[in-house]
Amino acid sequence: MRENTTIFIGNATEPELRFTPSGVALCKFALSLYEGKNEDGTYKDSSWVDIIVWQEMAERVAESVKKGDRIGVLGRIKQNRWENENGEKRSKLECVADEVMISLKWDNATSQKAPRSDGGTRPAPKAATPSADPFGPDEAPF
Numbered sequence: 001m002r003e004n005t006t007i008f009i010g011n012a013t014e015p016e017l018r019f020t021p022s023g024v025a026l027c028k029f030a031l032s033l034y035e036g037k038n039e040d041g042t043y044k045d046s047s048w049v050d051i052i053v054w055q056e057m058a059e060r061v062a063e064s065v066k067k068g069d070r071i072g073v074l075g076r077i078k079q080n081r082w083e084n085e086n087g088e089k090r091s092k093l094e095c096v097a098d099e100v101m102i103s104l105k106w107d108n109a110t111s112q113k114a115p116r117s118d119g120g121t122r123p124a125p126k127a128a129t130p131s132a133d134p135f136g137p138d139e140a141p142f
Contacts, residue, residue, distance in 0.1 A: 004076045008049055008095060009103075010034060012071045015053075017062035027058035031071060050094045051075070061100050070103035 010031035017027045029051050035044035051073050053061045065071060075097040082090055 005074065005098075006077060006095065007072065007074050008033065008051070009070070009072045010046075010049070012051075012065050012067060012069045014067040015062045015065050017058060025055055025058040025062075027053040027061045029053075029061070029065065031073065050092070051097055051100075052078075052094050053097045053100060057097070057100065061097075064102060065100070070105070072099075072101040072103065073097050074099040074101075 008031050010033045013030045013032075015027050015029040017025065019025055030048050031051060033047040033049060035046055037043055073095060075095040078094050078096050080092055080094050084090055
């Protein structure tokens with residue numbers, strides 16, 4: 001296991017599936033990291049972490065995960081840097097997933113492979129390792 005490996009468990013937002021211009025699948029969603037309740041019974045503020053999933057696993061996550069599902073993610077933290085339209089530098093931390101697990105304790109979820117809606121006319125994805133960013137600077141899907 002590499003040094004920059006972390007595990008998050010939380011409730012998912014609705015996954016968003018996109019494809020790079022070269023046909024590589026990318027799925028983004030966030031996890032709510034539940035903090036519990038205060039002494040008066042009200043809920044504490046939750047933290048949120050953005051999750052990035054690539055390639056075939058991205059398509060499976062988009063098909064299998066629903067908003068509110070309890071999800072475990074094993075992955076690495078990556079700093080995403082960009083400039084906004086005013087030229088100001090921005091950054092945020094994200095988790096690039098190596099594994100995504102659906103908790104069966106709270107749900108009877110099943111994993112399904114998402115069919116391609118275009119009948120397979122997208123170009124075949126370039127080979128890349130699951131945790132690598134499989135596109136260059138000109139192919140950012142977001």
